[in-house]
Structures are given as C-alpha cells and as structure tokens.
Amino acid sequence: xxxxxxxxxxxxxxxxxxxxxxxxxxxxxxxxxxxxxxxxxxxxxxxxxxxxxxxxxxxxxxxxxxxxxxxxxxxxxxxxxxxxxxxxxxxxxxxxxxxxxxxxxxxxxxxxxxxxxxxxxxxxxxxxxxxxxxxxxxxxxxxxxxxxxxxxxxxxxxxxxxxxxxxxxxxxxxxxxxxxxxxxxxxxxxxxxxxxxxxxxxxxxxxxxxxxxxxxxxxxxxxxxxxxxxxxxxxxxxxxxxxxxxxxxxxxxxxxxxxxxxxxxxxxxxxxxxxxxxxxxxxxxxxxxxxxxxxxxxxxx
Amino acid sequence: xxxxxxxxxxxxxxxxxxxxxxxxxxxxxxxxxxxxxxxxxxxxxxxxxxxxxxxxxxxxxxxxxxxxxxxxxxxxxxxxxxxxxxxxxxxxxxxxxxxxxxxxxxxxxxxxxxxxxxxxxxxxxxxxxxxxxxxxxxxxxxxxxxxxxxxxxxxxxxxxxxxxxxxxxxxxxxxxxxxxxxxxxxxxxxxxxxxxxxxxxxxxxxxxxxxxxxxxxxxxxxxxxxxxxxxxxxxxxxxxxxxxxxxxxxxxxxxxxxxxxxxxxxxxxxxxxxxxxxxxxxxxxxxxxxxxxxxxxxxxx
Numbered sequence: 131x132x133x134x135x136x137x138x139x140x141x142x143x144x145x146x147x148x149x150x151x152x153x154x155x156x157x158x159x160x161x162x163x164x165x166x167x168x169x170x171x172x173x174x175x176x177x178x179x180x181x182x183x184x185x186x187x188x189x190x191x192x193x194x195x196x197x198x199x200x201x202x203x204x205x206x207x208x209x210x211x212x213x214x215x216x217x218x219x220x221x222x223x224x225x226x227x228x229x230x231x232x233x234x235x236x237x238x239x240x241x242x243x244x245x246x247x248x249x250x251x252x253x254x255x256x257x258x259x260x261x262x263x264x265x266x267x268x269x270x271x272x273x274x275x276x277x278x279x280x281x282x283x284x285x286x287x288x289x290x291x292x293x294x295x296x297x298x299x300x301x302x303x304x305x306x307x308x309x310x311x312x313x314x315x316x317x318x319x320x321x322x323x324x325x326x327x328x329x330x331x332x333x334x335x336x337x338x339x340x341x342x343x344x345x346x347x348x349x350x351x352x353x354x355x356x357x358x359x360x361x362x363x364x365x366x367x368x369x370x371x372x373x374x375x376x377x378x379x380x381x382x383x384x385x386x387x388x389x390x391x392x393x394x395x396x397x398x399x400x401x402x403x404x405x406x407x408x409x410x411x412x413x414x415x416x417x418x419x420x421x422x423x424x425x426x427x428x429x430x431x
Numbered sequence: 432x433x434x435x436x437x438x439x440x441x442x443x444x445x446x447x448x449x450x451x452x453x454x455x456x457x458x459x460x461x462x463x464x465x466x467x468x469x470x471x472x473x474x475x476x477x478x479x480x481x482x483x484x485x486x487x488x489x490x491x492x493x494x495x496x497x498x499x500x501x502x503x504x505x506x507x508x509x510x511x512x513x514x515x516x517x518x519x520x521x522x523x524x525x526x527x528x529x530x531x532x533x534x535x536x537x538x539x540x541x542x543x544x545x546x547x548x549x550x551x552x553x554x555x556x557x558x559x560x561x562x563x564x565x566x567x568x569x570x571x572x573x574x575x576x577x578x579x580x581x582x583x584x585x586x587x588x589x590x591x592x593x594x595x596x597x598x599x600x601x602x603x604x605x606x607x608x609x610x611x612x613x614x615x616x617x618x619x620x621x622x623x624x625x626x627x628x629x630x631x632x633x634x635x636x637x638x639x640x641x642x643x644x645x646x647x648x649x650x651x652x653x654x655x656x657x658x659x660x661x662x663x664x665x666x667x668x669x670x671x672x673x674x675x676x677x678x679x680x681x682x683x684x685x686x687x688x689x690x691x692x693x694x695x696x697x698x699x700x701x702x703x704x705x706x707x708x709x710x711x712x713x714x715x716x717x718x719x720x721x722x723x724x725x726x727x728x729x730x731x732x
Contacts, residue, residue: 166472192659412715
C-alpha cells in the first residue's frame with residue numbers, strides 16, 4: 131500500500147509557456163518500466179496536453195506530446211516541437227505505475243515559463259482500485275480520472291490503489307480529512323461481497339459525518355467482458371453489486387443525502403472490447419467509463 | 432521487410448470446441464516481447480474471441496480471453512475457463528509484432544475440438560504501414576484490420592509493414608496475384624508527397640489491370656493529434672493528402688472504376704486522444720478508424 135502510494139498516478143503539473151519546443155527530464159523510482167499488459171509509456175512516461183480555451187468545453191485540453199521512458203532511472207525527451215511561440219497553458223501528467231524523484235521541464239532559451247494560474251475550485255477525490263489507478267492506460271493522461279479532470283477542468287485526487295483499495299474505515303478517516311467537491315468511490319473490484327456489505331455503510335457514514343453536503347458517488351463493479359459467457363464471473367459481480375445496492379438503499383433510508391449510484395453494466399460498453407485482460411480497461415474502456423461517469427460528476431459540481 | 436513479413440499480424444486461427452476451458456502454448460520467434468509504446472500483450476500475445484450468432488451482426492465476435500506473454504520463446508496460458516461446455520466457434524489472433532513458430536491449443540479432456548467451417552468468401556487485402564500492421568494495439572485483435580474482419584465476418588489479409596509499406600510497384604505486382612473482394616491501400620504515412628505523386632497511379636493501375644472490377648480503396652494519411660498546434664506537421668500531411676487526391680482524380684479521369692477515397696481528417700476523432708505517441712493509434716484510435724473504414728469496406732462486399 132505504501133509503495134502503491136508512491137506512484138505518481140493522478141499527479142499533474144500545470145504551467146504556461148510561450149516555448150516553441152518543450153522537453154522533460156525525469157527520474158523514476160522503480161526499475162520496472164512496463165507491465166505485460168500495459169506499455170512503458172503509461173507505466174513510466176510523461177504525458178503532455180495543451181489548453182485551448184477556444185475549443186468546446188470538454189475538448190479544451192488537447193493531447194500534444196509524450197515522454198517515452200527508455201530506461202531507469204533517468205530519461206530525457208522532447209515532448210513537443212514546432213509550436214507557434216505564443217503563450218499556452220499546459221498540463222503534464224506524471225507516470226501511473228512508477229514514481230518520480232524529480233521532473234525538470236526544459237524550454238527553448240528565448241521562451242518564458244511560469245506556473246499556471248492557481249485553481250480555486252475544490253478537488254474531486256476518487257478512491258478505488260487498479261482500474262481507477264490507471265491500469266492499463268497507454269498514456270498517463272488516459273486513466274478515467276485524468277480524462278474526467280480535463281473535461282471538467284478541475285483538480286482530481288486519484289487515490290486508486292491496485293488490489294488494495296479495500297474500503298477500510300481507516301482509509302475513510304483519511305479521505306474525510308480532505309474537503310473535496312465530490313467523493314467518488316470505486317472499490318468493488320477489490321472487495322468481496324461480504325466486505326462490500328460490511329464496509330460500505332461505515333465508509334460512507336465517516337465521509338458524511340465529516341461533510342454533510344458533499345456528494346458521494348458509489349460505483350458498481352464494472353461488468354467484465356467475460357460475463358456474457360462465463361457464469362461464475364457473472365454471478366460473482368452480480369453478488370457484489372447487489373450488496374452495494376442494498377447498502378446504498380440502507381444509507382438512503384437512514385437519511386443520507388447527496389448519495390449517487392452508478393450501475394456497472396454499461397461502463398465498458400457491450401462489445402467486450404473495453405479491457406486488455408478482461409478486467410483492466412484499455413484506452414477504449416477508460417474513454418467509455420469517462421463518458422458515463424464524467425457527466426454525472428460534472429452535474430454534481 | 433522480410434523480417435516484418437515474419438510477424439504474424441493479421442493471422443488468426445478459427446476453431447469450434449465444446450471445451451469449458453481453453454489454453455494455449457505458443458513459441459515466439461523474437462526475444463523482444465514489447466515495445467516502449469505497445470504492451471507485450473499486443474506485440475507477442477494471443478487474443479481469443481468467441482462467436483455468438485445470436486448477437487447483432489457487428490458484435491457476433493465477443494472478446495473472451497488473452498494469452499499474456501511472460502517470456503521468450505515459449506509461453507503457456509489458460510485463455511478462458513468457466514464456459515458452458517456447449518460447442519462455440521472461436522477465433523484466435525496471433526501476435527502483431529512478433530512471429531510464432533507454433534501455437535498449440537489445449538482443451539479439457541472430455542471436450543472435442545475441430546476446425547471451424549471453411550470460409551467461402553474472398554479475403555479483403557489491406558496494405559500499408561505500422562498503423563495497419565497493428566501498432567500500438569493492446570491486444571492482437573485490436574488492430575483496425577482485425578476489428579473490421581470481425582465486424583464483416585470475412586478473412587482479412589493484413590499486409591502492414593511498419594515503416595516499409597512504401598507503395599513500390601513490386602509490391603503491387605505481388606498484391607495483384609491475390610484475388611480479393613477489396614483492396615485497401617493505406618500507405619501514405621510511409622511515403623513522402625513526391626512518392627505518393629509518383630507511385631499511386633502505377634500501383635493502382637497494376638491492381639486494376641489484373642482485376643478490372645475489384646474495388647480499390649485509397650486511404651489518406653490520418654490527421655495526427657499535433658496538427659492542430661504544430662503547423663509543420665499539418666503542412667506535411669496536407670501536402671501528402673493533396674498528392675493522393677490529385678492521383679485519385681487523375682485515375683478517375685483515366686477511366687478507373689470502383690475506386691474509393693477515404694479522407695484522413697476524421698479517422699482518429701477530433702479530441703487528440705486516438706494515439707499513444709502522436710502517430711500510432713491506441714485501441715481508441717483503432718476503434719475510431721474501424722468505425723469509419725469498416726462501413727465503407729462492408730458496403731463494397
């Protein structure tokens with residue numbers, strides 16, 4: 131858990147520069163650059179977006195450059211060249227399944243670079259599993275929390291812990307210390323049905339007691355592609371989701387307000403193509419999850 | 432080129448079995464299991480789909496299992512378990528950027544396994560670059576030729592050669608020896624504007640002389656995500672596409688029939704999210720390319 135918390139998933143750096151070319155040098159913590167089902171670019175790479183306020187609201191951040199990790203610990207790469215030399219705002223995502231000791235951003239000598247204007251909105255706190263953590267996005271900007279963060283243009287705190295986001299009350303206490311605009315809880319894949327039954331109400335109540343009016347979103351276990359043909363997998367997920375829904379109903383009956391519920395059935399689409407391994411979304415799966423979850427989060431802001 | 436031709440991209444194996452569990456053992460040719468921007472699962476893995484004739488036509492093949500490569504040369508993995516034991520047809524895709532010496536499919540002892548019914552339709556021949564080759568799909572079934580092949584349920588011959596699909600007349604002669612339902616030519620990213628001007632008409636004419644009525648589809652260079660902000664990249668692609676379009680017009684004026692033209696501008700969508708590195712599609716990009724190119728190919732069958 132401590133090691134997973136060192137991963138820079140969800141951390142991004144915002145800056146303004148009139149550079150025509152932007153480079154980066156970054157020092158990784160872990161030797162493993164990639165996973166079998168996730169490329170090094172997503173695990174250990176940098177991912178750069180440019181902001182264009184003239185584009186439609188959910189397309190203002192446009193992908194512009196990648197820092198490909200070739201070795202560990204230190205890498206250097208030009209992220210983009212050939213820009214117009216006018217000031218633009220950028221957002222740089224740090225690696226999803228690695229950590230960084232430091233990141234240096236380089237611009238051509240004539241160019242200025244400064245911090246982007248500080249955000250005044252509260253963050254959206256997302257808590258969950260490897261899926262929320264960002265496995266298996268091709269780039270660090272393609273986890274679903276990162277996509278939603280660009281669409282709503284607000285800070286996201288990504289607290290996805292692969293295999294270890296298990297809805298412990300201690301974690302709820304820590305989350306309650308934050309003061310977010312929305313809590314999004316997507317832990318079901320890491321918890322069995324019994325755990326979901328036991329832990330959901332205390333988890334939500336700890337957050338609710340600390341923040342009487344902050345919306346809390348419960349996300350069902352996604353329907354995995356195999357469910358259509360593998361009954362044991364289908365039954366397992368259905369059992370979990372029935373427990374989550376029962377807990378949701380009990381919470382509502384207990385008077386908990388501002389509680390949202392997102393069914394898992396359509397999150398990855400219905401063609402089986404949303405994951406790499408049956409569990410972890412590819413960019414296709416993350417884009418589809420963002421398309422369902424994003425508008426709900428946006429409506430709560 | 433010879434080495435690239437050893438890659439098993441586009442090759443798939445079709446079989447029928449009533450197995451409850453399906454495993455595979457496969458022997459790879461190359462040591463490199465992955466690329467920096469493409470996971471080992473796509474480069475060197477196996478990808479299994481199950482056919483369900485009761486589903487909508489373009490969703491009859493549903494993803495069901497992955498063979499994750501852990502080492503080279505030999506791997507073994509259970510692709511799927513927990514099936515219902517009824518006979519189903521399957522399609523197994525071989526690695527995209529590796530080759531296989533052999534693939535063995537294992538089923539539980541009681542189960543039968545046999546070849547799937549032979550296809551009677553002509554193949555669709557696709558010729559092009561690393562993009563067509565399948566870089567950078569997360570699984571070998573997610574290249575755009577593979578996706579389209581499932582949607583139309585016809586054999587695809589994938590002749591994508593990374594960096595080396597350059598529209599040489601010798602290649603046209605070889606393609607002309609085949610007798611496909613459709614030729615799809617997607618070579619622009621590998622050829623400069625001058626080459627496109629010089630080679631497009633001879634290439635098409637060689638195919639047309641051998642096959643007077645076979646539809647030939649010309650695909651423009653895709654619009655890369657950086658084009659919105661990097662003028663040199665935009666100009667380069669525009670120049671190529673203008674040459675392709677001029678060649679297309681000259682061919683039409685010369686009386687060449689059954690010639691189709693697909694603009695590159697919308698192939699990856701307009702949000703910049705379709706590639707991993709600015710050039711090679713992720714699953715998102717491939718899905719979007721298939722959504723545009725697939726219906727056009729289908730209309731020609």
